[in-house]
Amino acid sequence: MNKNYFTGVFHDEESLVKAFDRLKEAGIKPEEVYTPYPIHAILDGMGNKTRITHAAFFYGLFAVIGLLSFMYYVSVIDWPLVFGGKPFNAFPSFIVVTIVATILVITLATLFTFSVRAKIFPGKKAEIVHPLATDDKFVMLFSDTIGKEKEEIVVNIIQEHGEVEK
Amino acid sequence: MEEKFVVPQKFRLLTYGLIAIGGISLLLGFLFDSQRAWANYLLNNFYFVSLSIGAAFFIAIQYVAQAGWSAAFKRVPEAMVSYLPVAGVLFLLLFFGMHSLYHWTHEDALQTDALLQHKSPYLNTPFFFARLIFFFGAWILLTAALRKFSVREDFEGGLNYFYKSEWYSRVLIFVLALTFSLFAVDAIMSLEPHWFSTLFAGKIFMAAVLHASTVIALIVIILHNRGHFEMLNHSHLHDFTRYIFMASIVWGYFNFAEFMLIWYANLPEETFFFVDRWHGAWKFLFFFNIVVNWAIPFVVLMPRMTSRSKPVMVPVIILLMIGQYTELYYIIWPATVHAAKFGWLEIGSFLGFTGLFSLVVANALSKASLVPKNHPYLEESVAHHF
Numbered sequence: 001m002n003k004n005y006f007t008g009v010f011h012d013e014e015s016l017v018k019a020f021d022r023l024k025e026a027g028i029k030p031e032e033v034y035t036p037y038p039i040h041a042i043l044d045g046m047g048n049k050t051r052i053t054h055a056a057f058f059y060g061l062f063a064v065i066g067l068l069s070f071m072y073y074v075s076v077i078d079w080p081l082v083f084g085g086k087p088f089n090a091f092p093s094f095i096v097v098t099i100v101a102t103i104l105v106i107t108l109a110t111l112f113t114f115s116v117r118a119k120i121f122p123g124k125k126a127e128i129v130h131p132l133a134t135d136d137k138f139v140m141l142f143s144d145t146i147g148k149e150k151e152e153i154v155v156n157i158i159q160e161h162g163e164v165e166k
Numbered sequence: 167m168e169e170k171f172v173v174p175q176k177f178r179l180l181t182y183g184l185i186a187i188g189g190i191s192l193l194l195g196f197l198f199d200s201q202r203a204w205a206n207y208l209l210n211n212f213y214f215v216s217l218s219i220g221a222a223f224f225i226a227i228q229y230v231a232q233a234g235w236s237a238a239f240k241r242v243p244e245a246m247v248s249y250l251p252v253a254g255v256l257f258l259l260l261f262f263g264m265h266s267l268y269h270w271t272h273e274d275a276l277q278t279d280a281l282l283q284h285k286s287p288y289l290n291t292p293f294f295f296a297r298l299i300f301f302f303g304a305w306i307l308l309t310a311a312l313r314k315f316s317v318r319e320d321f322e323g324g325l326n327y328f329y330k331s332e333w334y335s336r337v338l339i340f341v342l343a344l345t346f347s348l349f350a351v352d353a354i355m356s357l358e359p360h361w362f363s364t365l366f367a368g369k370i371f372m373a374a375v376l377h378a379s380t381v382i383a384l385i386v387i388i389l390h391n392r393g394h395f396e397m398l399n400h401s402h403l404h405d406f407t408r409y410i411f412m413a414s415i416v417w418g419y420f421n422f423a424e425f426m427l428i429w430y431a432n433l434p435e436e437t438f439f440f441v442d443r444w445h446g447a448w449k450f451l452f453f454f455n456i457v458v459n460w461a462i463p464f465v466v467l468m469p470r471m472t473s474r475s476k477p478v479m480v481p482v483i484i485l486l487m488i489g490q491y492t493e494l495y496y497i498i499w500p501a502t503v504h505a506a507k508f509g510w511l512e513i514g515s516f517l518g519f520t521g522l523f524s525l526v527v528a529n530a531l532s533k534a535s536l537v538p539k540n541h542p543y544l545e546e547s548v549a550h551h552f
Contacts, residue, residue, distance in 0.1 A: 040552075084432070092425065092429050
């Protein structure tokens with residue numbers, strides 16, 4: 001397996017955050033950081049803001065509009081039937097269906113969006129950058145493409161706090 | 167972390183002024199339009215009792231869930247709960263207004279109305295007040311015990327009081343669920359003794375939780391602006407907002423479910439409540455309540471940015487406080503006053519009760535350290551961040 005990346009492995013949160021801060025001072029950001037639990041400094045420092053909540057909101061909005069207009073079309077325009085003296089457009093009773101179906105639409109649509117964006121699909125082989133990244137170690141991932149000069153700085157900083165593995 | 171809150175003299179004078187306004191307007195009301203004055207009295211009493219009950223529920227939830235973030239602010243809901251004894255006395259004074267408010271106290275109505283006769287073993291004045299005394303007694307005893315543990319913890323420390331409080335909180339949640347539901351049925355639903363709705367009590371309870379969370383957040387924000395609660399950060403604000411957001415959705419759900427089931431089943435003995443309120447100002451208030459108590463908080467407080475900023479939270483909180491008033495107004499006025507009258511009497515009596523509530527809460531806040539000293543989750547609360 002040809003690797004085009006190298007990793008820094010740390011044994012505790014403190015050394016990871018120290019190395020991370022020094023790298024930030026040097027203007028270098030790791031491609032990815034794998035930690036056993038969420039660390040605020042890393043979350044803030046990586047600056048990866050997810051936009052999936054916005055996507056979910058708009059899926060929900062479209063679902064509500066779509067479902068309500070579908071039910072209106074079915075029960076008022078296409079096939080009007082009188083149920084127990086209710087008006088054709090029995091709006092309050094549509095809302096229950098709309099709530100439930102909207103939740104389903106949002107759940108499935110965000111799931112698929114996430115899978116597409118994260119390139120995850122059933123039967124995909126897991127990419128494990130370091131055997132201990134799924135264990136209790138803190139792993140930083142760097143691409144080889146950052147260049148020789150920067151690589152040297154990175155290696156120097158990491159070696160003070162942890163180990164470099166190529 | 168010693169923080170002492172001293173009630174400012176100006177504030178104290180302001181509350182006295184407000185109480186005087188309320189007293190005068192209610193007095194004039196009793197002289198000229200006693201029924202409307204009693205309706206005001208009931209509404210304002212219920213408004214502030216539900217704030218206290220919601221605050222008590224808030225404390226209990228924090229203990230049962232062992233929530234860390236709110237530990238530093240727990241003196242605020244505790245102070246709000248300290249209004250309960252005052253409210254109990256005020257509610258007992260309702261004895262003199264029973265005849266103006268509750269149709270089922272009328273002898274002549276009782277004789278001709280089979281349904282009222284059927285309900286009279288439960289809905290009669292002595293039993294009504296026996297229940298009131300029992301409800302308020304239970305609430306005051308349990309919340310006073312929680313308050314006592316909380317204050318003693320400041321001096322003695324240790325986990326003992328925390329575990330005791332947690333146990334009392336479980337009891338309190340159970341008692342509140344039962345008694346506040348019955349209380350809502352007694353005080354408000356029995357204004358229309360022919361009407362019944364199973365979801366009514368749940369809706370009123372959720373409204374209490376919703377509006378108590380807004381007032382807790384408001385008091386915390388006001389105190390922070392005055393220089394207290396230095397540890398308050400955006401994460402705390404976000405958590406306060408989550409409470410408001412959650413309770414608002416549950417209230418909206420209950421309100422809708424109540425209406426939708428009655429609308430769908432179309433049984434005359436249930437629908438008349440909404441039919442009576444389907445014209446004029448009532449119809450406007452029906453939609454106004456949904457917009458103010460659910461739609462606006464739902465949309466405005468949803469994004470992360472707005473839900474952790476004070477300039478957005480405060481207007482929503484004020485709007486929700488108006489929303490609680492209009493919701494009670496929507497239920498009480500058509501049953502008692504029979505006309506959408508709103509004037510100086512309503513404003514004056516609401517200001518009076520606001521003054522009384524603020525005075526009691528401020529006094530209670532000044533009696534103990536504003537931030538609990540030995541609460542086991544205090545560190546976590548101060549460093550709260552997410």
